[in-house]
Amino acid sequence: MSRVLFQNSPAAPVFNRTRADIACFVGLVRVLPGAAAPASVGSWLSSLGYSSGPAPYPNQIATLTNIPIPVNSYGEFTALFDDGTTGAGFGTDYLATGVRSFFAQGGRKCYVVRVGDPVNAQTSPQAMAALLHDLLPNAAFDPGNTQTWTGVSSLSVLEDASFLLTPDLPVLSASQLSGAIGQIPNPSTGPEEFVVCSQGSMVAPTQRSTPGGAAPRLATADYASWATSIAAILNFLANGVQSNLLHLREVQYIAAFPMPLDLDPATAAENPSSDEIAQDIHGVIETWMKETQFVAGSLPPNISSAFLQLAYPWLMTSGSGILLESLEAPDGALAGLLARNALVKGTFTSATKITPAEIYDVSPALPEQEVLTSAQPLIWGATPVQPKALIERFSMFGFTPSGLQLLSDVTTYPGESYRSGPVSRLVEIICRAARQMGESAIFQNNGPALWGRVQRYLQNLMTRLWTLNALDGDTVSKAFSVRCDRTTMTQNDLDNGRLIAYVTFTAASTIETITVQLAMETSGTSAQQITANLAEAS
Numbered sequence: 248m249s250r251v252l253f254q255n256s257p258a259a260p261v262f263n264r265t266r267a268d269i270a271c272f273v274g275l276v277r278v279l280p281g282a283a284a285p286a287s288v289g290s291w292l293s294s295l296g297y298s299s300g301p302a303p304y305p306n307q308i309a310t311l312t313n314i315p316i317p318v319n320s321y322g323e324f325t326a327l328f329d330d331g332t333t334g335a336g337f338g339t340d341y342l343a344t345g346v347r348s349f350f351a352q353g354g355r356k357c358y359v360v361r362v363g364d365p366v367n368a369q370t371s372p373q374a375m376a377a378l379l380h381d382l383l384p385n386a387a388f389d390p391g392n393t394q395t396w397t398g399v400s401s402l403s404v405l406e407d408a409s410f411l412l413t414p415d416l417p418v419l420s421a422s423q424l425s426g427a428i429g430q431i432p433n434p435s436t437g438p439e440e441f442v443v444c445s446q447g448s449m450v451a452p453t454q455r456s457t458p459g460g461a462a463p464r465l466a467t468a469d470y471a472s473w474a475t476s477i478a479a480i481l482n483f484l485a486n487g488v489q490s491n492l493l494h495l496r497e498v499q500y501i502a503a504f505p506m507p508l509d510l511d512p513a514t515a516a517e518n519p520s521s522d523e524i525a526q527d528i529h530g531v532i533e534t535w536m537k538e539t540q541f542v543a544g545s546l547p548p549n550i551s552s553a554f555l556q557l558a559y560p561w562l563m564t565s566g567s568g569i570l571l572e573s574l575e576a577p578d579g580a581l582a583g584l585l586a587r588n589a590l591v592k593g594t595f596t597s598a599t600k601i602t603p604a605e606i607y608d609v610s611p612a613l614p615e616q617e618v619l620t621s622a623q624p625l626i627w628g629a630t631p632v633q634p635k636a637l638i639e640r641f642s643m644f645g646f647t648p649s650g651l652q653l654l655s656d657v658t659t660y661p662g663e664s665y666r667s668g669p670v671s672r673l674v675e676i677i678c679r680a681a682r683q684m685g686e687s688a689i690f691q692n693n694g695p696a697l698w699g700r701v702q703r704y705l706q707n708l709m710t711r712l713w714t715l716n717a718l719d720g721d722t723v724s725k726a727f728s729v730r731c732d733r734t735t736m737t738q739n740d741l742d743n744g745r746l747i748a749y750v751t752f753t754a755a756s757t758i759e760t761i762t763v764q765l766a767m768e769t770s771g772t773s774a775q776q777i778t779a780n781l782a783e784a785s
Contacts, residue, residue: 260291260317262406264494264683267594267676268586270349270357270501271315271408272579273382273399274342274415275365277329278311284327288317295404296393313381313397315358315405321350324359331569337367338460338571341414345579347566351605352583355590358408360401366418368460379419383476384483390492399480406494409594409675410501410585413480414576417505420473421463462561462572464508467530473505474535478548481555485543493682496554497675499658499668501585503576504559504641506611507531521612525637528559532640538628538661553658553665553674556581559641563608574610581642584653585668595673595717595754597656606651609644613637618645618654627662642668670754673717677750680708685746693746695732701748702731709752719755727752 263269284292289308297314308314311327318324324346331340342359349357362381366374385400396403402411465473480500487495507527541552558577567575580603588598617637626633637643643654656668665671684704691697709727712718720726731748740747 260288264407264679266356266407266589267409267672267679268355268589269408270354270410270412270582270586271360271402271405271498272342272346272349272357272412272414273360273362273401274345274413275363275378275382276340276342276359276361277335277364278361279327279329282311282327284308284311284316291317297396312361312363313401315360315401317356318346318359319356321347324350328359328361336569337365338569339365339367339415339418339463340569341365341418341576344564344566344570344575345412345414345582348562348564348575348579348605349583349586351565352580352603353587353590353601354583355586357582358401358405360398362398365415372422375419378415379476382413382415382419383479388483399483402483402495402498403492408494408498409589409672410582411480411484411498412501412578412582414503414578416473416476417465417503417576418463420469420476420505421465422469423464423466423508460571462570462574463505465505466508469508470505470531470535474531474548474550477502477535477550477555478541481541481550481552482543484554485541485552494679497679497682498554499585499672499675500555501578501582502555502557503561503578504528504557506561521614524611525614525617528637529634533632536640536659536661538632540661551659551661553660553671555659556657556668557641557659559637559643560609560611560613562606562644563610565605565607572610577644580606580644581653585656585672589672593715593717594676595669595712595715597667597669599653599656601653603644603651603653606644609646609651613645618643620655625663639666667754673712673754677708677712681705681748681750688746693741693744697746698731701746702729705729705731705748705750709750712752716755719753725753 283289292308292314297308316327324330324343328343329335329340330347331343342365346357346359363378366378382398385395385397387395388400388403389395390403393404399411399413402408477500484495484498484500487493507524535548536551537549539549539551541549541554558581560577561574562577562580563573564575564580567573581598584598584601584603585594588594588596588601592600619636620638621636625635625639638655639657640659642656644651645654646652647654657666658668658671660666660671665674684701688697688701706729709718709729710723713720713723713726718726728751729748731746735747735749736745
């Protein structure tokens with residue numbers, strides 16, 4: 248024996264549904280030549296039903312397209328996908344930089360669903376539209392047919408994903424894109440020779456050129472397309488009950504709010520007016536973020552939803568130099584902060600206390616009043632609509648005396664009950680825990696013994712959350728209540744095998760009382776109805 252070789256064989260992926268920090272990136276990224284999924288990942292995908300051949304179905308696993316690839320580090324990502332530094336990029340590698348920022352901010356695991364290659368200035372409008380179509384939930388989605396699990400629909404098989412990101416949605420929604428291919432200096436091809444070192448002078452290091460052109464900015468008509476896409480994704484998440492995919496309702500959609508097209512791209516990039524930009528954004532808010540709750544299937548699209556967090560403004564990071572204007576979509580960094588916050592402090596706490604890493608600037612600049620939280624109680628649904636600072640609508644990054652921070656952790660919900668991001672995520676983990684318990688009891692007799700077991704389980708869960716300071720109240724009885732007995736179900740519910748439990752609690756970061764109705768049916772399906780008893784100050 249001349250030598251011993253050690254080969255790292257990754258363990259087969261497994262779903263861990265107790266985690267609340269796993270993200271799923273869906274978008275555009277190049278596959279490295281010769282790259283292939285590890286054998287353990289291929290076997291796992293095959294067990295989920297994905298095709299590895301033969302015809303007539305495409306070899307989904309071999310092409311690494313429209314399949315969820317589990318990634319536990321940025322090194323694992325760059326072993327399969329182009330990180331944007333190979334010279335083949337056009338400054339639009341937003342998924343690659345988003346994954347990088349996710350891990351840089353403290354994320355530990357994500358899934359990557361590749362839809363296609365990043366776009367460039369030469370990409371035709373028809374090709375852009377086709378990529379956007381492939382990214383969005385499949386209109387022909389069938390839970391039993393893996394061929395329809397494309398784009399965002401891939402979430403249907405991911406039982407432990409808590410965050411969904413589509414970093415390429417802004418660029419796919421923009422009607423104008425003027426990027427230039429990135430360049431990496433070519434090494435000399437001449438003969439090797441010794442060169443006398445210069446005396447008394449410094450040799451400037453070689454700089455990698457930044458792609459030319461402007462970052463994607465949206466005109467008014469472009470925002471209509473963007474909002475329609477956002478609404479389609481929210482509709483897919485909200486309709487999880489109808490598809491018997493309840494875990495979809497436990498996924499938080501984190502999206503980057505696109506920059507507005509103030510003037511022409513070159514002028515807007517060189518001399519943006521913060522006041523005009525803020526006015527443009529408020530115009531989008533009035534049109535697409537109405538002060539009414541998102542309803543699945545509603546038209547025209549309304550993206551005000553507890554399922555959605557919009558990140559803004561765009562960021563300059565240690566890895567954004569490969570992008571147009573060196574500007575990175577902020578959704579990857581926000582997801583990384585939320586993931587780190589879930590691991591360190593609990594997902595039901597605000598991520599504003601987590602210090603970001605590798606972010607050194609934001610763009611565009613905004614007026615001071617847009618990043619200051621109002622001291623007065625917000626009034627939602629007023630006529631005329633009460634203007635609200637952008638920080639009340641967006642999860643915003645900005646500068647503070649202690650450095651650059653996440654200034655707000657909020658959803659786009661049009662009210663105080665679920666506008667807080669921590670509250671929305673708290674409801675999600677309660678529903679997730681209750682769903683897992685319900686799955687274990689689905690075939691038991693629907694009677695007092697089962698009701699008592701469900702009630703004790705939920706009481707223990709809520710008590711644990713109370714001890715972790717997720718709930719407000721000096722005592723357990725003031726923090727929450729749980730009921731699962733004859734009073735929570737009608738005779739019709741009992742005849743149809745439905746078990747219903749009521750959980751009422753007060754979240755630590757809100758003055759609202761939230762009621763969660765959990766129902767379980769003998770067919771193996773269940774429903775989650777969440778209502779909030781508003782107690783807003785006058």
